[in-house]
Amino acid sequence: MQRMTILAAFAAVCLALLSEIATAGPAQDRLEKLRVEADERSAANDVAKGEIEMIEYRRTLMGRPGLILYVVFFNDVGQPVDYFVTAGKCTSSTKRLTKSWRFKQGQVGVNDKGEARYGDFVLPRPDLDGVHGSSDHYIFCRTVDGKYKQWSGKYYASDAPIEITIKPLAVEFKKDGTNGIQKQH
Numbered sequence: 001m002q003r004m005t006i007l008a009a010f011a012a013v014c015l016a017l018l019s020e021i022a023t024a025g026p027a028q029d030r031l032e033k034l035r036v037e038a039d040e041r042s043a044a045n046d047v048a049k050g051e052i053e054m055i056e057y058r059r060t061l062m063g064r065p066g067l068i069l070y071v072v073f074f075n076d077v078g079q080p081v082d083y084f085v086t087a088g089k090c091t092s093s094t095k096r097l098t099k100s101w102r103f104k105q106g107q108v109g110v111n112d113k114g115e116a117r118y119g120d121f122v123l124p125r126p127d128l129d130g131v132h133g134s135s136d137h138y139i140f141c142r143t144v145d146g147k148y149k150q151w152s153g154k155y156y157a158s159d160a161p162i163e164i165t166i167k168p169l170a171v172e173f174k175k176d177g178t179n180g181i182q183k184q185h
Contacts, residue, residue, distance in 0.1 A: 061159060062089045067086075067088055067089060067159070068085050068086060068087065068088075068144065068159070069085070069086040069088075069089060069090065069141070069157045069158065069159055070083075070084075070085055070086075070157070070158050070159070070160065070161050070162045071083070071084055071085075071086055071090060071141060071149075071155060071156070071157045072155060072156045072157075072162055072164060072168070073149075073151045073153060073154075073155050073168075074153060074154040074155065074156070075153060075169070076153065076154075078154075079166065079169055080164055080166055080167075080168040080169070081153075081168055081169050082149070082151075082168050083162070083164055083168050084141075084143045084144075084147075084149060085143065085144050086141045086142060086143060086144065086149075086157075087142050087143065087144045087146075088141075088142060089141075090139045090140065090141035090155075090157060091139065091140060091141075092137065092138070092139050092140075093137055093138045093139070093140070102122070102123050102124075102125040104120070104121045104122075104123050105119075105120050105121075137152060138150050138151060138152040139151055139155060
């Protein structure tokens with residue numbers, strides 16, 4: 001009798017497990033459904049797609065042939081100092097076309113005791129224009145009439161014209177070396 005009870009209990013457990021498996025559906029379908037739900041939740045909270053689209057838009061815009069930008073330079077209190085139109089994009093002093101360092105193996109000189117220095121070293125490399133080191137951050141642009149503009153302050157740039165209601169505080173240097181500072185009226 002005890003043996004029959006154990007067999008009956010075992011059979012009941014087996015039937016319960018089989019019915020659970022049969023009603024649950026194939027495991028792959030369940031996993032696929034869970035994956036789709038997770039993707040939907042992730043997409044609802046994902047800002048990376050928007051970031052990527054904006055970076056692609058900027059890259060396309062800035063690489064457009066004949067690009068012109070409307071640029072305003074501001075002083076420390078927000079007064080417009082200069083307003084001009086560029087031929088192409090402005091760039092910053094921190095942009096480099098080549099690496100700012102070079103790798104050197106072996107002897108690279110002597111130390112203060114006159115002993116040779118051996119090893120692997122990362123050394124500064126001159127930029128394309130031959131300059132070593134760094135400088136203050138600034139942007140530089142070429143205007144549509146071929147002038148070079150450089151600025152280390154705040155600025156605003158747009159591919160659409162900018163309406164300025166205050167006349168910029170422009171400084172013009174005359175050929176005789178004097179300046180013609182404009183005064184606000």
